[in-house]
Amino acid sequence: MAEAISFMEPRADVLARRSTIVADLSDLLAPECLIHEARELVPFETDAFVSYRRVPLAVALPRTTAEVAAVMKYCHRYGIPIVPRGAGTSLSGGAIPQEDAVVLGLSKMNRILDIDYANRTATVQAGVTNLNVSESVSADGFFYAPDPSSQLACTIGGNIGMNSGGAHCLKYGVTTNNLLGVKLVLTDGTIIDLGGKALDSAGYDLLGLVCGSEGQLGIVTEATVRLIAKPEGARPVLFGFDTSEEAGACVADVIAAGIIPVAIEFMDKPAIEICEAFAKAGYPLDVGALLIVEVEGSEAEMDDMLASIVEIARSHSVKTVRECQSATEAALIWKGRKSAFGATGRIADYICMDGTVPLSQLSYVLKKTAEIVHGYGLRVANVFHAGDGNMHPLILFNANDPEDAAKAEAAGNDILRLCVDAGGCLTGEHGVGIEKRDLMRHQYAKVDLDQMMAVRAAFDPGWILNPSKVFPLDGRDAA
Numbered sequence: 145m146a147e148a149i150s151f152m153e154p155r156a157d158v159l160a161r162r163s164t165i166v167a168d169l170s171d172l173l174a175p176e177c178l179i180h181e182a183r184e185l186v187p188f189e190t191d192a193f194v195s196y197r198r199v200p201l202a203v204a205l206p207r208t209t210a211e212v213a214a215v216m217k218y219c220h221r222y223g224i225p226i227v228p229r230g231a232g233t234s235l236s237g238g239a240i241p242q243e244d245a246v247v248l249g250l251s252k253m254n255r256i257l258d259i260d261y262a263n264r265t266a267t268v269q270a271g272v273t274n275l276n277v278s279e280s281v282s283a284d285g286f287f288y289a290p291d292p293s294s295q296l297a298c299t300i301g302g303n304i305g306m307n308s309g310g311a312h313c314l315k316y317g318v319t320t321n322n323l324l325g326v327k328l329v330l331t332d333g334t335i336i337d338l339g340g341k342a343l344d345s346a347g348y349d350l351l352g353l354v355c356g357s358e359g360q361l362g363i364v365t366e367a368t369v370r371l372i373a374k375p376e377g378a379r380p381v382l383f384g385f386d387t388s389e390e391a392g393a394c395v396a397d398v399i400a401a402g403i404i405p406v407a408i409e410f411m412d413k414p415a416i417e418i419c420e421a422f423a424k425a426g427y428p429l430d431v432g433a434l435l436i437v438e439v440e441g442s443e444a445e446m447d448d449m450l451a452s453i454v455e456i457a458r459s460h461s462v463k464t465v466r467e468c469q470s471a472t473e474a475a476l477i478w479k480g481r482k483s484a485f486g487a488t489g490r491i492a493d494y495i496c497m498d499g500t501v502p503l504s505q506l507s508y509v510l511k512k513t514a515e516i517v518h519g520y521g522l523r524v525a526n527v528f529h530a531g532d533g534n535m536h537p538l539i540l541f542n543a544n545d546p547e548d549a550a551k552a553e554a555a556g557n558d559i560l561r562l563c564v565d566a567g568g569c570l571t572g573e574h575g576v577g578i579e580k581r582d583l584m585r586h587q588y589a590k591v592d593l594d595q596m597m598a599v600r601a602a603f604d605p606g607w608i609l610n611p612s613k614v615f616p617l618d619g620r621d622a623a
């Protein structure tokens with residue numbers, strides 16, 4: 145598995161100038177902001193897509209936008225690849241470096257700059273963690289809506305890079321729907337501001353373009369995000385079904401009826417067992433699939449919405465409906481769901497896929513996913529944002545067995561092709577990264593990819609920003 149995906153050929157001229165580059169960077173940054181000793185570079189060799197590793201040339205950890213600009217200007221001048229990095233929790237290899245790259249880490253830029261309740265915005269540096277934004281405004285009754293399960297660690301800059309989502313994005317939208325502005329350092333070191341506190345801006349939507357651009361259009365150093373007032377109340381409810389197909393069909397019908405809860409999360413039997421063993425959340429163990437549906441609002445609003453959802457669930461032979469009785473129980477239910485990936489890691493190695501499908505295809509794709517994985521002799525656990533159709537099959541395998549690892553990767557690719565063929569796409573929230581780069585050809589025609597690469601080249605003509613990601617490696621030559 146480890147060599148199945150290749151990186152761009154490292155530039156011999158850059159590697160040959162390594163000591164000069166380190167010396168030059170040390171003129172731009174304080175000693176504690178530059179890492180270049182071999183052993184200290186190791187933690188930066190990969191991200192949460194741990195199957196691939198490359199030790200970078202150096203790691204720059206600037207403290208200000210001006211320092212980011214200085215590093216960019218220098219690297220641009222000498223054609224040195226740059227790989228932006230937040231917390232390195234990418235599941236698609238987005239932050240994995242290459243040998244000739246300077247990793248530009250934003251971890252030292254972790255200050256909340258402005259909380260503006262009148263306009264309901266927060267302006268933060270890119271290295272602030274996702275959870276920190278909500279925690280900073282929680283006491284005043286506000287929160288930041290996108291809530292990736294990795295929110296304790298992942299950064300706002302990384303969330304923008306991947307256009308991240310989370311369990312509660314069904315109602316409030318993903319990062320792009322909650323992002324109002326960014327300060328962006330372009331590849332030549334120019335600093336620009338896109339968007340601001342207003343809801344819209346004139347001209348092309350460059351902010352929308354930057355969100356989800358995986359660090360290839362510039363480095364985000366600051367972001368202005370939307371704050372949302374906490375609801376009067378919120379209630380997660382557990383719905384247990386005999387089969388995954390019934391649960392999937394129920395989700396499709398709830399959304400088709402125009403009902404939008406805050407969250408609809410799905411777990412199949414293996415996922416329920418794994419999460420329950422870890423979190424003791426009280427999930428029913430006698431069902432084949434579970435939905436966590438969260439509604440919010442006043443008691444009357446929640447009762448109303450739940451009554452409609454229960455009626456739809458009954459038409460799909462729901463077996464268990466359990467309303468949670470206390471805030472502690474609600475927290476446990478979410479703890480179980482949000483620790484699903486970590487809990488799975490306790491029992492096996494796994495790769496997490498991230499395809500999205502139209503809701504009408506959910507039941508079909510779930511059934512086919514199981515067939516694909518079992519066809520390779522492997523096991524699968526499904527835990528995902530069902531309301532968005534954003535599937536996360538976790539393919540379990542033994543990473544110490546190269547044959548098993550190759551099968552897991554092949555099964556994952558088959559599942560992603562299935563999602564595309566069912567009218568969906570390769571990624572709902574984890575990005576393309578290095579993992580799905582070559583599958584982009586399955587999703588897009590050459591003309592589409594060429595157009596995207598032309599946009600990229602307008603920002604980064606030298607192709608130095610995160611160069612091995614998103615597009616097939618030979619795409620640039622073929623364009």
Ligand SMILES: Cc1cc2nc3c(=O)[nH]c(=O)nc-3n(C[C@H](O)[C@H](O)[C@H](O)COP(=O)(O)OP(=O)(O)OC[C@H]3O[C@@H](n4cnc5c(N)ncnc54)[C@H](O)[C@@H]3O)c2cc1C
Pocket residue numbers: 191192227228229230231232233234235238239250270291292293294297298299300301302303304305306307308309310311358359360362363364365485486573574610
């Ligand atoms: C246990 C676990 C659970 C997860 N759950 C979710 C989930 O529920 N939802 C979800 O969407 N994702 C999830 N993820 C994936 C991951 O956490 C997200 O992709 C997250 O947004 C990455 O943030 P990061 O700070 O770690 O960025 P990194 O992994 O460091 O980088 C991600 C990408 O953004 C680019 N980048 C980083 N910072 C900047 C910047 N300042 N400017 C420009 N580009 C930048 C990088 O080059 C890279 O391409 C999960 C990951 C793990 C390990």
